[in-house]
Amino acid sequence: MIAAAIDHTLLAATATEDDIRRLCAEAREWGFAAVCVNPLHVALAAVGVRASAVRVASVVGFPLGATTTAVKIAEALGALEDGARELDVVSAIGLLRGRAYGRYRDDLAAVIEVARRTRDVTVKVIIETGLLTREEKLIAAQAATEAGADYVKTSTGMLGGGATVEDLRLLRAALPLSVRLKASGGIRTLAQARALVEAGADRLGTSAGIAIARDERQGHVGEPSRAIERDED
Amino acid sequence: MIAAAIDHTLLAATATEDDIRRLCAEAREWGFAAVCVNPLHVALAAVGVRASAVRVASVVGFPLGATTTAVKIAEALGALEDGARELDVVSAIGLLRGRAYGRYRDDLAAVIEVARRTRDVTVKVIIETGLLTREEKLIAAQAATEAGADYVKTSTGMLGGGATVEDLRLLRAALPLSVRLKASGGIRTLAQARALVEAGADRLGTSAGIAIARDERQGHVGEPSRAIERDED
Numbered sequence: 001m002i003a004a005a006i007d008h009t010l011l012a013a014t015a016t017e018d019d020i021r022r023l024c025a026e027a028r029e030w031g032f033a034a035v036c037v038n039p040l041h042v043a044l045a046a047v048g049v050r051a052s053a054v055r056v057a058s059v060v061g062f063p064l065g066a067t068t069t070a071v072k073i074a075e076a077l078g079a080l081e082d083g084a085r086e087l088d089v090v091s092a093i094g095l096l097r098g099r100a101y102g103r104y105r106d107d108l109a110a111v112i113e114v115a116r117r118t119r120d121v122t123v124k125v126i127i128e129t130g131l132l133t134r135e136e137k138l139i140a141a142q143a144a145t146e147a148g149a150d151y152v153k154t155s156t157g158m159l160g161g162g163a164t165v166e167d168l169r170l171l172r173a174a175l176p177l178s179v180r181l182k183a184s185g186g187i188r189t190l191a192q193a194r195a196l197v198e199a200g201a202d203r204l205g206t207s208a209g210i211a212i213a214r215d216e217r218q219g220h221v222g223e224p225s226r227a228i229e230r231d232e233d
Numbered sequence: 234m235i236a237a238a239i240d241h242t243l244l245a246a247t248a249t250e251d252d253i254r255r256l257c258a259e260a261r262e263w264g265f266a267a268v269c270v271n272p273l274h275v276a277l278a279a280v281g282v283r284a285s286a287v288r289v290a291s292v293v294g295f296p297l298g299a300t301t302t303a304v305k306i307a308e309a310l311g312a313l314e315d316g317a318r319e320l321d322v323v324s325a326i327g328l329l330r331g332r333a334y335g336r337y338r339d340d341l342a343a344v345i346e347v348a349r350r351t352r353d354v355t356v357k358v359i360i361e362t363g364l365l366t367r368e369e370k371l372i373a374a375q376a377a378t379e380a381g382a383d384y385v386k387t388s389t390g391m392l393g394g395g396a397t398v399e400d401l402r403l404l405r406a407a408l409p410l411s412v413r414l415k416a417s418g419g420i421r422t423l424a425q426a427r428a429l430v431e432a433g434a435d436r437l438g439t440s441a442g443i444a445i446a447r448d449e450r451q452g453h454v455g456e457p458s459r460a461i462e463r464d465e466d
Contacts, residue, residue: 011297011299012297012327013296013297013298013299013323013326013327013361013364013392014326014327014330014364015299015327015330016327016328016330016331017327017331017333018331019327038297038299038300038327039299039300039301039304040299040300040301040325040327040328041299041327062297063246063296063297064244064245064246064271064295064296065246066244066246066248066271066272066273066274067271067272067273067308068272068273068311068315070307070311071272071304071307071308071311074303074304074307074308075300075304075307078301078303078304082301090246092273093246093247094245094246094247094248094249094250094252094271094273094274095249095273097247097248097249098249098250098251100250128246131246131247158391159246
């Protein structure tokens with residue numbers, strides 16, 4: 001089931017509280033892994049997924065990764081306090097581009113160390129593959145691994161390009177299997193989702209989760225399920 | 234002189250420390266009002282403009298405006314500590330869209346109140362005109378005014394559209410003259426810059442400041458200045 005690997009994502013600046021409530025209801029209905037929202041909406045989302053298996057993911061330093069380490073820590077702690085159990089942290093791309101690799105890694109390590117004080121927290125590090133050379137992708141993924149990330153995540157979906165099968169293969173071959181991969185950015189179809197999973201993605205970040213899950217369900221069952229009929233009312 | 238109204242801006246995720254040093258040198262050379270950078274680069278920029286009239290502007294909650302008030306406050310305080318004297322704060326667009334006007338204003342007021350504890354700080358509130366209806370633009374500008382903003386700023390330059398002459402006229406007619414206006418997003422030419430100033434802009438945020446200032450200088454002097462020759466070497 002691809003649905004169980006989907007982070008149902010709504011990070012638009014214009015998202016309202018009603019939009020977040022709907023996102024949570026959809027995630028429960030379709031059995032998605034998590035909802036991924038901005039810090040402003042974490043507390044509301046935590047209420048929205050209560051008593052379900054859906055987790056709340058908050059972004060940190062999103063989407064530029066260019067706040068200070070101290071601000072990223074404050075943002076992470078606030079989100080955990082508000083009920084997030086997953087943090088999608090944007091790395092400091094400018095430090096990587098400037099070859100300040102130690103500072104690039106340490107920024108992430110400091111945030112992850114603080115996050116680890118809360119039980120059962122998953123940390124994903126966004127490296128923004130669309131803005132990086134092949135060498136930079138590998139250095140970024142290695143730095144995220146050294147910093148203690150649970151996942152390396154390809155993209156914010158807001159800058160540069162999104163996830164590609166080539167990047168997933170590259171990262172899967174380079175990283176220890178204990179580090180998982182989240183593909184994100186531009187994932188719109190079931191075919192894309194399947195190709196990315198096959199290439200190594202453990203989690204998919206997308207705002208097209210319902211269309212993807214519906215197509216998967218139709219393919220499996222051979223006819224529309226009740227949930228689909230209800231959704232199309 | 235339009236140059237004196239320009240916030241020389243580099244907010245790309247990929248900006249390196251060398252890029253920031255260059256930005257500061259350029260701002261001093263051309264007599265720009267400020268450099269506008271991400272929080273990660275404020276301390277470096279403060280060194281770069283030392284002993285000049287150029288001010289350092291940091292962004293807060295950039296570009297989505299969807300962090301919590303507490304995180305915006307931490308970000309503002311950190312930037313002021315690092316040497317920023319101007320804060321370009323992104324408002325919580327989702328609260329506005331959801332008609333939570335009181336919370337929209339209070340988020341801004343809390344950040345501005347904290348910023349006021351530091352002497353000589355200019356606060357600009359970004360309302361992101363490109364994502365708003367005419368009514369929302371007016372409500373947002375009014376809320377920013379009530380919250381105590383020095384400037385209403387049109388756009389992040391990253392979402393929706395940028396500054397338009399129509400929006401500047403609309404805002405200038407609606408707001409008290411004590412609230413100034415910053416036009417930003419998509420400003421590339423001297424003609425555009427002049428039209429926006431004529432429509433009411435007191436400050437211009439752009440990454441094309443040098444091209445604009447050079448064209449202005451050439452227009453005034455009639456021939457390339459030494460600074461221009463040096464820049465084109």
